[in-house]
Amino acid sequence: MSGTAATPESADLASIEPRRHERAFCLARLADMVRIRRMEERCAQLYGEGKIRGFLHLYIGEEAVAAGIFCELKPEDKVLATYREHGHALLRGVSMKAIMAEMFGKQEGCSRGRGGSMHLFDKACNFYGGNAIVGAGLPSAVGLALADQMLGRKGCVTVCFFGEGAVAEGVFHESLNLAALWQLPVLFVCENNLYAMGTALARSEAQISLTAKAAAQGLPTGHINGMNVLAVHAAAAQAIAFVRREQRPFFLELHTYRFRAHSMFDAELYRDKQEVERWKTHDPIACFAAQLRAAEMLNDVELQQIEQAAEQELEAAVRFAEAGSWEPVEQMFVDVVAGPAGPKS
Ligand SMILES: Cc1ncc(C[n+]2csc(CCOP(=O)(O)OP(=O)(O)O)c2C)c(N)n1
């Protein structure tokens, strides 16, 4: 690590032991992950049925990252994510109904049907998207944190999620540099799932230590197992507390893995099936459920309740999306600020 603050490396690793937590807290984190998993499994199915179209990038396998972080955020904190952001939107408080309607392209969706899967957005939840452009969330996060600083809103944190592929972008370095130079309260969360589409990190980067890259820009850093929700939580709680207290940035890398293809169009020729199967033995949901059972903090009835609650929420969300409406064609140019003749006067 660099810097002088307490960091995730110094997090009390005993806190990954479930019994160190309230039972309700552990069950809530399990429920968070189950809600994301079931929603996305249904999205994949609906995609196959042609109800959801366009791009669809699933977070399946990576749920512990979001589940370990969002429970530490306050309503006034701001969040930005990538095109793999369905779970982030859900845990930030965007309703499953509004997410599903957006997936369908219906105007009842959180982006009024104009964004789709990659552009979930909800100002009321301080969820600033979903972004299709690799790395594009980072400068926006810096801008939001700069606004907080200039307006004297002390104690706010802006959390910016991005994949390890973003470190190849110049804007990654520019954003980290400015955040460190101007002492901005941004938590940069790198979800390192080993691949950027089909490109493994070592095929595109000479320096594969992402924390070394962040440290080079003057940020304190930490890294942790992103498949274990309590480990993520332990690291995130310290990192968020640091950013909130010190009002300066922190870089946190989570080691994780996506179980599904990059998107719905990906033959996965860059990794072998055994590798995927190996990672599945670290499934964050199954492993956490097993851990809780071993600690006698979860029984069959409770697990069933969590599953049923997710299923009911999902059924209601799909019904809501099905019943939604398409935006009338007359509204095509509403919110379009520039036309062929330039900006509207
Ligand atoms: C600026 C830019 N370049 C290229 C792309 C095409 N692209 C889409 S996803 C992706 C891979 C990003 O990988 P990573 O950041 O690791 O995120 P992951 O998909 O693994 O979550 C690329 C290169 C893009 N969307 N934006």
Ligand SMILES: [Mg+2]
């Ligand atoms: Mg990646």
